[in-house]
Amino acid sequence: MQDQDYTTADMAELVDIVAQTLAFRVLKDRVARAEKSCKERLDKVLPEGTKLVGQIAGVTLGSAWKSAPKKVAHIASEDQFVGYLEYKFEEELVTTVSIRHEDMSEVAAILADHGHEDLVQFTTAPPQWLRERELRNAVAGEDIPGVELREGKPVMSARPVKDADELVEQLIRDGHVDVATLALEAGR
Structure with missing residues (x-):
């Protein structure tokens, strides 16, 4: 100053x-x-x-x-909803790979002793855009497993x-x- x-x-x-x-x-x-x-x-x-x-x-x-008030889609059962998405939209699933350990010396030791299976984790899940689209479809009247409609609040x-x-x-x-x-x- x-x-x-x-x-x-x-x-x-x-x-x-x-x-x-x-x-x-x-x-x-x-x-x-x-x-x-x-x-x-x-x-x-x-x-x-x-x-x-x-x-x-x-x-x-x-x-x-x-x-x-408008209808709002609510996921009542995550397992049912994800199961439905995985079955119906198998080609849209996204697989992510993550390393289970942060310490690089530990990573090197696991690779040397056991290979990569104990080191990485593969996760397959429906992408967020697909989840949101199917929730909108539920509000529009489509029957989506694991989703229930609730009365929203007026604004x-x-x-x-x-x-x-x-x-x-x-x-x-x-x-x-x-x-x-x-x-x-x-x-x-």
Whole structure:
């Protein structure tokens, strides 16, 4: 870091910038908590599959919606699922080779005494992309051994309109949004 000579005015400006940075950090955290609280409140009362538009003074800021729950595939029996994949997709299986020992002197001794059978391990398994594809197929209605479908949880989402930043700025300028009140309420 360079040594610089700062004037008293320079230092005062830097102190103000640091204070603003910290104030914005605190406000950002308060706003994040407030947003989370609002979404939780909506999640409690909004019926699944519902979408609502948010407006202030007739200006649409965006929408919030709660999705209907979706089916989620869950591996109930790893052995059944892997057995099915190995049987049906034998040509897609991947074999990996791993060395059972990390100490190279131990590796050399095993090679000299017993050969490579005690040194390496061969593992054949279905690749991850195949597992994921077959889980998606189960959700789509295909009967996959070892997989059961469960009811997923609905998701609460909110998305502002494209020009929401400018719209909110104008609402603040027009007095429809009181930033000080919002900042204070955000901390609750």
